[in-house]
Amino acid sequence: MAIATVNPATGETLKTFDALNAGEIEDRLVRADQAFQEHRTTTFARRAGLLHTAADLLEADLDGIARTMTTEMGKPLAQARAEAAKCVKAMRWYADHAEELLADEQPDPADVSDSGAIRAVVRYRPIGTVLAVMPWNFPLWQVVRFAAPALMAGNTGLLKHASNVPQTALYLEELFRRAGYPEGCFQTLLVGAAAIEEILRDPRIAAATLTGSEPAGRSVAAIAGDEVKKTVLELGGSDPYLVLPSADLDKAARVAVTARVQNNGQSCIAAKRFIVHQDVHDAFCERFTARMAALTVGDPMDEHTDIGPLASEQGRSDLEELVDDAVHQGARALCGGRRPPEHRAGWFYEPTVLTGITPSMRIHREETFGPVATLYRVADLDEAIALANDTPFGLGSNAWTRDAGEQARLARDMQAGGVFFNGMTASHPGLPFGGAKRSGYGRELSGHGIREFCNITTLWYGPEE
Template identity: 65%
Template sequence: MAIATVNPTTGTTEREFEPHTAAEVDRRTGLAQDAFEALKTTSFVHRAQWLRAAADLLDAEAAATARTIVIEMGKPLAQAEAEIHKSAKGLRFYADHAEGFLADEPLDDPAAVGASRAWTRYEPLGVVLAVMPWNFPVWQALRFAAPALAAGNTGLLKHASNVPQTALYLDGLFRRAGFPEGAFQALLIGSDAVETVIDDPRVKAVTLTGSEPAGRAVAAAAGARIKKTVLELGGSDPFIVLPSADLDAAVDTAVTARTINNGQSCIAAKRFIVHTDVYDEFARRFTGAVAALAVGDPLDPATDVGPLATESGRSDLAELVDDAVAKGAKVLTGGGAPDRAGWFYTPTVLADLGDDARIVQEEAFGPVAALYRAADADDAARIANQTAFGLSSSVWTNDPDEEERFVRALDAGAVFVNGMTVSFPELPFGGVKHSGYGRELAAAGIREFTNLKTVWKG
């Protein structure tokens, strides 16, 4: 895939970039290693100052950066601006909390291990490679960068090839904020060059957010070299509605949960599993609300849903819908691409899905919702857990027993009760099963790329 900005609203190529040569990648990796030697000895106070300065730059430059994001990957402008401010919040969160998260932890009873003192200490690993996707091109990168830099690591960013201008903006952000030269750099390389970077002994760990095949490849390459990995590989999140739920709130949230970011979010609700007692009413309201969404230019404030980010992404989504329809699914609204330039796909609701439809097991990355009728709570849990994914989930109920039942029953990295799944700096983020392993954000995220060193003193 060429490293280029191709505007998904028009399908036209705005800018192209030459990939970094092997020599340039080597130079940048050397800079990252040198920066690590400097950064690991700086205080948390200094790192926090630099993180806050980076956050200030993000906020000050949000309008221009948001337009770049829209032109590169097509999300509505207001959502792009919100992403940037959320990223600034994430930087400030780690500026405020990194020192506490990584503080030495003394053993309460050192005599039990024959010591006068015993404790554990978190220390940075070194250069970490981040392989990041295009769908949240600032937030995805900075939810890695903020904890990694706060801990004293340095980062190399291999961003998606369709968001090179965003990658280059991030390349300069931390240097302008005061971090040592080389602390965080972008590598303009294709996916075929990633294994070579992983092979470099100066690179100590890898984190990837992306597809399951990409995760398998990175995990295999890193595992062969005994390097730590954190993987977030997408999801097909269930949105479960039970008879006791506030149906008005559930419907309103369901529309946003499926179509935010033009439906291109790993934690977007994708499968709507509704108890039979409220299924017909939910389906009627939900379908009507989806059909009413305004599809158009993402720079227009009136637009609810913009284009998909890539032509291949739209083709993949259309294939899933066409396959479901061929196998008996009913299209309640949408079901195809509008006749216009760009990579748009009409928001779609499918029902009566056969078990052999690909969309039952595969992630639909775009504004397509799959409706399921559940006979009872047990059936709802069964349908929710029938995919290989386990990223997040949403359950709508006002029955405390049902709430506890589904919190226990769902195979997922998170359960949101009466709310839409959202990533917060304060909460650990990650999945189980084929959605990956490891955690980002909160205390768990900053500790992933540290050495937990045990110290024993006689």
């Protein structure tokens, strides 16, 4: 895939970039390793000052970088601004909390006295340069939620971003440089996917983190495993959205629309499968479908647009194949199900609600990356849970119920990295984020995320005789 900015609202190629050659990659690896030797010894106060400066600079750049993201991958401009603002929040959160999250732990001497120690300390130390392989759908947030904790832990970072968001990737490198980070502390690698293996195998790379597709995750995990290097993977999702009889139906339907079409429906944690109890199915369906059909599809730079184009022509084709397969096998589109005829240029797709889904349909098992919702009717809580878990993925999940017993049951039995009750799945700097099953492993964000790329070191002190 060419490294280029292609406006998905028009299909026009705006700017192309040459991939780095072997010598240029080597230069960046050298700089990253040298920067680590300096950065790892800095104080938390110094690191926090740098990250706060980066946050201030990003906040000042909010509108400009939002327009860059919208131009490169098509999300509505208001959502791009919100993404950038969320990055500012996360930077400040880690700048303010990293020192306490990585503070030394001292076991009670009585608990380890039989080891012969008079004192023991557990210390979190940086591990080196981390390679980040990141996707286009949240081109700023996906990177910052790795970079902020990694840099605060004393690591350095190399970013291999998606090839269709090169200007956003270069902006990030420049942002950290302007903030005063040592040269090489955070660098962008404009390279294709074929270059990842050699970079990851380089001994100067200590670990890798990837957000993306399941095949990409398998590939990176296999290479890293062969090299015995730590990885964190956040892969696909087919998140369920359960609506049970005690739910506030108006609120559940309103939030359901946002949960499905945020980021033009291109989010791993977007709600995709709407599983509704038969007692409230028809009422929810009516509300949900009406709201989906009323959404405005159009120019993502227009402040009144709800849904912009999909990020790539291939992405739209993949989505169409899933919808067409389902319809040909008997599913019914309650709204949408086609390219909007008024938008012939660009990669637009109408907000769609499908019902009558059966297990033989591809859409029942595969992730839909676009504004397409599948609607299911279930008889009871047992059937709802079974259907929710009937997926190879396990990233997030939503459940709308005010019944405490149902909430307890769902908290115990849902196979996902998160269960959100009466609200939409979202990520927050203070809460761990990650999945189960084929949605990946490891955690980002919170204290769990910053410790993923630390050498958890035991310091043992014997008696001085």
